[in-house]
Amino acid sequence: MRTERTCKPLERGFRRHLTAGRGLAALWLLVSLLSVAPIHQTDARAARKETRVAIIANPSVSVDSLEVVDLQRIYLSKRTRWPDDTRIVATMLKGGSIHKSFVEDILERSVSKFATYWKQIVFTGQGVPPKAFDTEEELIEFVAQTPGSIGYVSIQTPTAGVHSIALVR
Amino acid sequence: MDADGIRKPRQTAGPNSHRLRLPASVPIALSLGLLLAGSLSFAGSLEDLYIGGFVSQGYIDTSENNYLVPKAREGSGEFNEVGVALSITPADRTRIGIQFLARDLGEEGNNQVMIDWAFGDYHWRDDLGFRAGKLKLPYGFYNVVRDVDVARPFVLLPQGVYDERIRDFFTAYEGASLYGNLHHEPVGDLDYEFYVGTLNVPSPESGFWGDIFQRTGESAAADSSFRADVGDLYGVDVEYISSGGFIDPHVALPWLVGGALTWTPPVEGLRFGGSWLRSRYEASARLLFNVQARDRETGRPEYFGFDIPDPRIQDDVEYIMSLSAEFARDSYSAALEYTLQNTGGTDHVGDTPVTEGYYLSGSYRLLRDITVGAYYSRYWNDRNDRDGEEALRNGYPEFSAWQHDLCISARFDVSPNWLLKLEEHWVDGVGQLSPSENQDANGQTDANRYWSYFAAKATFHF
Numbered sequence: 001m002r003t004e005r006t007c008k009p010l011e012r013g014f015r016r017h018l019t020a021g022r023g024l025a026a027l028w029l030l031v032s033l034l035s036v037a038p039i040h041q042t043d044a045r046a047a048r049k050e051t052r053v054a055i056i057a058n059p060s061v062s063v064d065s066l067e068v069v070d071l072q073r074i075y076l077s078k079r080t081r082w083p084d085d086t087r088i089v090a091t092m093l094k095g096g097s098i099h100k101s102f103v104e105d106i107l108e109r110s111v112s113k114f115a116t117y118w119k120q121i122v123f124t125g126q127g128v129p130p131k132a133f134d135t136e137e138e139l140i141e142f143v144a145q146t147p148g149s150i151g152y153v154s155i156q157t158p159t160a161g162v163h164s165i166a167l168v169r
Numbered sequence: 170m171d172a173d174g175i176r177k178p179r180q181t182a183g184p185n186s187h188r189l190r191l192p193a194s195v196p197i198a199l200s201l202g203l204l205l206a207g208s209l210s211f212a213g214s215l216e217d218l219y220i221g222g223f224v225s226q227g228y229i230d231t232s233e234n235n236y237l238v239p240k241a242r243e244g245s246g247e248f249n250e251v252g253v254a255l256s257i258t259p260a261d262r263t264r265i266g267i268q269f270l271a272r273d274l275g276e277e278g279n280n281q282v283m284i285d286w287a288f289g290d291y292h293w294r295d296d297l298g299f300r301a302g303k304l305k306l307p308y309g310f311y312n313v314v315r316d317v318d319v320a321r322p323f324v325l326l327p328q329g330v331y332d333e334r335i336r337d338f339f340t341a342y343e344g345a346s347l348y349g350n351l352h353h354e355p356v357g358d359l360d361y362e363f364y365v366g367t368l369n370v371p372s373p374e375s376g377f378w379g380d381i382f383q384r385t386g387e388s389a390a391a392d393s394s395f396r397a398d399v400g401d402l403y404g405v406d407v408e409y410i411s412s413g414g415f416i417d418p419h420v421a422l423p424w425l426v427g428g429a430l431t432w433t434p435p436v437e438g439l440r441f442g443g444s445w446l447r448s449r450y451e452a453s454a455r456l457l458f459n460v461q462a463r464d465r466e467t468g469r470p471e472y473f474g475f476d477i478p479d480p481r482i483q484d485d486v487e488y489i490m491s492l493s494a495e496f497a498r499d500s501y502s503a504a505l506e507y508t509l510q511n512t513g514g515t516d517h518v519g520d521t522p523v524t525e526g527y528y529l530s531g532s533y534r535l536l537r538d539i540t541v542g543a544y545y546s547r548y549w550n551d552r553n554d555r556d557g558e559e560a561l562r563n564g565y566p567e568f569s570a571w572q573h574d575l576c577i578s579a580r581f582d583v584s585p586n587w588l589l590k591l592e593e594h595w596v597d598g599v600g601q602l603s604p605s606e607n608q609d610a611n612g613q614t615d616a617n618r619y620w621s622y623f624a625a626k627a628t629f630h631f
Contacts, residue, residue: 069354069435078350078358080295087261108437110499112582116319119221119630123317124305125266125286128219128256 051105053098054155055165056140060086060147065166072107074150076117077127082148090130091139091151098136102152106167222253223630225318233620234599235606237333238275248626249273252285252316264290270316276375277337283371285316286341294349301345307362307429308339308444309491309506315340318628322532322580324590325624327546328572328601329526330491330508334377342366342425358433368422368448378420378452380603385482386412386456405462405471413457413474420452422486438498448486450512484513487521500534509552522551532578540580548572550600568618572600590626595619 055066061082066074073079080088093099103114118129133139136153143149144161153159227248229238238245249272256266270285272278288302305313309330314320325333332339344366351359370378389395390412400407427446433439456477463470493506507527514521526549532542549555549571557567578592599607599616607616 119319120314120317122221123254124313
């Protein structure tokens with residue numbers, strides 16, 4: 001959309017006007033200079049080769065293995081059906097090191113970027129995020145009881161009653 | 170102007186008399202309710218019901234010119250948003266969702282609770298779904314996430330592409346869409362959306378449309394043939410006509426069609442997009458005038474007011490299109506977006522002006538909690554008058570032909586639910602300013618070419 005103007009010429013020059021923004025400019029410059037030395041190396045790629053995460057699913061799921069890209073598409077809600085056309089019910093942990101490993105190693109995103117992605121989906125009405133659990137035990141129990149569900153736990157956690165899915169890279 | 174339509178004013182009711190306005194305490198109470206809900210960990214999924222929300226308060230302080238909010242030169246806090254989104258899955262493949270939003274940005278919004286979006290979704294397959302209701306309007310990558318502060322490092326999206334003045338009616342349409350995601354291994358993902366619908370303009374009495382009505386009245390008052398028509402109709406010699414504003418404004422975009430494509434190639438963090446829409450607008454308001462004249466027979470002075478009941482301004486919106494590219498990996502992100510907008514109408518020499526804008530932005534996550542960003546945004550009211558020569562010929566300053574904005578920002582993620590943003594803008598040009606907000610006491614325009622503004626915003630989200 002366009003609007004026209006009714007401004008009349010003014011001879012007034014550029015008056016300097018101090019706002020709080022001047023302080024911000026200085027802050028930004030300082031912070032930028034500090035950034036010459038990279039402070040954090042929590043890149044997803046740093047630890048991508050090995051993962052501490054095992055993928056589990058409800059026994060009703062007939063899939064035995066998934067490619068990383070498929071898992072990414074499931075957790076970004078771009079793929080919502082199993083090959084037999086049943087609904088995929090994705091689950092996740094609310095936080096912790098296993099959640100971090102899963103998001104960074106397998107979804108290849110930072111935890112905050114993943115959270116932001118889902119905020120955008122929620123606040124534009126395009127979907128709801130994976131069902132989130134506080135503990136691995138709660139997640140395993142839900143996956144064991146919910147047809148079509150998929151989740152992840154530590155490879156050291158015993159997973160009775162669920163179906164393991166191999167990850168293909 | 171059609172002189173037959175001229176008549177004496179009959180109505181004195183103000184333009185806002187029929188509208189519901191919430192007292193200031195209502196949004197505040199709603200905000201507190203949201204905060205409470207968040208702190209009680211009520212947020213999140215409750216079986217099939219999902220609730221999310223956000224509350225934000227901003228501040229704008231401009232130098233030289235008033236922008237977005239009246240009296241911005243003195244600093245203004247008329248800049249806040251409260252939103253609650255609910256979503257429920259009543260059956261497999263179906264979903265119903267709604268988001269309530271109350272926002273204020275100067276003359277826009279005024280904290281009236283409105284439905285931001287509300288629709289039913291039938292997700293038949295991943296590559297084909299259907300939605301109907303009030304839906305977010307896809308334009309660029311970020312029009313649909315304008316409300317979502319957490320999605321970007323900036324308080325304000327680059328104005329060259331995302332004009333804040335038209336946000337109230339340019340974020341959602343009422344209609345239906347087909348959408349889907351196509352995935353092919355070597356190519357990546359293609360997301361598409363095609364839609365038809367109508368656009369609703371919630372508050373045409375102020376802001377963008379208010380300026381257009383005001384300007385239409387002022388142009389008519391200054392027009393000599395209009396003056397002659399008035400004289401003939403009333404049998405007087407008109408000495409002076411002034412615009413007395415307008416009442417009963419109505420704006421509708423009775424139909425629009427459009428689509429958007431996003432291609433995500435198998436390169437981590439990269440995506441490209443394009444959007445296009447076509448529409449038509451119909452605007453009307455009762456324009457008021459005050460006349461000073463002399464009776465042609467007696468020569469006696471006369472002072473009277475009259476109004477033009479329904480001067481329709483209507484035209485085809487030929488196209489509004491955008492092209493987008495984004496690269497976001499690890500701590501870095503960059504975006505480049507471009508728009509061309511032919512919203513119809515003709516200028517003083519009979520050409521149809523085409524608005525053009527683009528920006529380049531970048532951000533870097535410096536620490537876990539601190540992100541710095543910058544963008545340079547450029548905007549021209551008419552791409553064929555980039556240097557403002559035509560504007561100058563028409564009595565406007567040449568710098569009213571453009572508005573270019575250099576912004577730097579800092580974002581602080583204070584906690585997983587709280588964020589604070591600060592940013593400074595240095596601007597050349599006044600192409601997107603409201604004329605009525607930049608006048609001196611005598612009604613003379615008081616706008617400066619070089620100016621700056623500071624914006625801050627704190628947001629709570631769950």
